[in-house]
Amino acid sequence: MTEKKKIAVVGAGISGLTCAYELQNAGFDVTVMESRGQVGGRMSSRVKDDFIFDLGADHLCNLYVEMKKYCKEFGIEWEPMRFLKYGVFRDGEVLSMKDVIGKLSKVRLTLQYLSTRDVGNFFNLNELAQHDKDNAYDFMKRRTGLEVSDYFVDAFTSTYQFHRSDEISLGALFGIMQSINRDQKGWDLHRTKGGMQALPDAFADRLNVRLDNPVKEVEGGEQVTVDGEKFDAVVLASQANRTKKFYKNPTQEQKKILDSAKYAESISVAFRVDRSKLPDTAIVWVPYVQSEKISGYVNEAMKGEQMIHDGKSLVCVWLHEEYAKMLSKVDDDKVFDAVKKEFVRVCPWFQSVDEIESFDLERWPEAMPKFYNGYLKTAKEFIEGEGQGAQNVFFTGDYLNSPWTEGALRCGQRVAKQVTEKLLS
Ligand SMILES: Cc1cc2nc3c(=O)[nH]c(=O)nc-3n(C[C@H](O)[C@H](O)[C@H](O)COP(=O)(O)OP(=O)(O)OC[C@H]3O[C@@H](n4cnc5c(N)ncnc54)[C@H](O)[C@@H]3O)c2cc1C
Structure with a gap:
């Protein structure tokens, strides 16, 4: 042998x-x-005071078909989130996706969606290399206007990639636009139980x-x-x-x-809060034009009872790359304090930092590739x-x-x- x-x-x-x-x-x-x-x-978690803190990746999508195959093979439950509503922070309010931009912007965005077809598979960006000719922010500003660029393209990129959309290739943008348009329900959020x-x-x-x-x-x-x-x-x-x-x-x-x-840096900061103070909004995008510090936050109560203890649940706050870099050598306590202050500014459901308890944080020097x-x-x-x-x-x-x-x-x-x-x- x-x-x-x-x-x-x-x-x-x-x-x-x-x-x-x-x-x-x-x-x-x-x-x-x-x-x-x-x-x-x-893609890992830490268990603390009965809460599961997902340190980096926080949620999964139904169109993660290859991941789902392994979960099935290993007997891991693939659970839908309890609620899925998204919000975008704009001028003191969290607005729904459809209300955050005006009518003209919506028409221009829809036209762009309709013209983005047969570009290649988002989960294999090699297929999209032929569109690697511009950056997403500038392209969308020209095609759909500043409002769409700031409140959609840039907000989306910042939330999930922690950097601005002028560092995202047009190819990647086309891939994701085609997928959102085509796969719609496939983007529904899920988690693995545990x-x-x-x-x-x-x-x-x-x-x-x-x-x-x-x-x-x-x-x-x-x-x-x-x-x-x-x-x-x-x-x-x-x-x-x-x-x-x-x-x-x-x-x-x-x-x-x-x-x-190249990578964008970030810090994932978890706060413990009263579950009752949070509406059933799953994720809030915070556009860079609204905050240069916080890129988005996630209501962990969407993950169900496992994430609610004694009426409390977690909110995970993600930071923009430059702000994360600024805080990279700062003590945890000071990071919590600084982020809390900005969080109450961009989250209208809390009025004071006293309503928010520091819970845990994880620093990611290489959070997302650009x-x-x-x-x-x-x-x-x-x-x-x-x-x-x-x-x-x-x-x-x-x-x-x-x-x-x-x-x-x-x-x-x-x-x-x-x-x-x-x-x-
Ligand atoms: C805050 C945050 C939120 C995110 N949210 C989501 C999300 O909601 N959904 C989603 O799908 N994705 C999300 N992502 C992205 C996702 O987590 C990553 O794209 C994915 O996990 C990257 O996997 P990887 O195996 O390529 O790299 P990594 O997970 O970084 O793996 C690399 C490994 O190499 C190890 N290593 C490095 N150097 C050495 C060495 N010298 N010797 C031995 N080992 C070494 C590291 O410790 C690490 O374990 C998020 C990421 C972050 C940081």
Whole structure:
């Protein structure tokens, strides 16, 4: 019997775990190395005072079809949120999506939606690289006016990506617009019962994972070495800028993609509040023109009884990248105080900071990759060129596919196929 080929996967985020699982199923001997004390990376949770604090990714969509398959396989319940209404903060009020912009803006936005067809799949941004010709903010300002750009495109981008929409490629914008228009109900929010940690934990239960194992040095070649240990191949599933630090001999193509990847920073700040003070609004977008500090906030009571204890529930507040950077070296207590002050300004359901209790926070130096104008082409070139798999070193992660957990997971699946093809050919 021939010995199984050995593969190391560096990083136990959802992309690395998915890739590792698929590689193990394909018959390889896989070891996952993770620097933190828990798996999941930006898709993870912490349980405190009976509350589940989802530290990074907070909710999932019904059109995460690949993720749903694993949940079904592992017996993880895929639950709908109890309520789904969105709000947008504008001049002291939280308005519904349909009321936040005027009639003319609505007509112009609808026309743009109708003309955005057959552009490519949002969960594979390579397909959208041909539209990588402008940035979303400027394009929409010209086509639909400033109001749509500020209160829709920029507000959406800030809430979910923590940076402005002038750093989002037109290709990414087209992909999401087509999907919203076509998949409508597919965007209904869901969660995995037990919190975001459920799926990463289920993967880890089936894999050989070394926790608290920060990898310091990887060298590619016929045999790859990971901190001195030899493998037939390695999948670097860590954030691009971290990969850059420990991967010692990248090829030119590999170096180019690692240098091109940029991230927005954020902090997820959780407050404990009276459930009765919050209406059934799930998520509030806070446009940058209304706050340069808070990008959006999420009413965790939408996740049901598991998230309500003694009449209290959580609100998760996300910060814009520059503000998060400003607070990166500030003590937690001061961060809570500063964010509370801004929160009562952009959340009309609270009048005073005394109504809000500091609960927990998580800092994310690499919260979201930026799919900026020009990046989609660079990523496509890398994926289809010589870089992926050169020196038996492969890369995976959201930054190589599309935003959010489903983008990261699908990238893991795709890379597992590439590794398999190369190693078994
Ligand atoms: C605040 C916030 C809110 C979000 N909200 C949503 C949401 O609601 N829905 C959604 O779908 N997505 C959301 N996202 C995005 C989503 O979480 C990410 O796109 C996805 O989880 C990225 O997965 P990944 O595997 O590519 O990267 P990561 O999860 O970052 O995984 C990389 C892993 O590599 C590890 N690592 C790094 N360096 C080393 C090293 N030297 N040695 C060993 N291990 C290393 C890291 O510790 C990490 O575990 C959110 C993200 C944030 C930060």
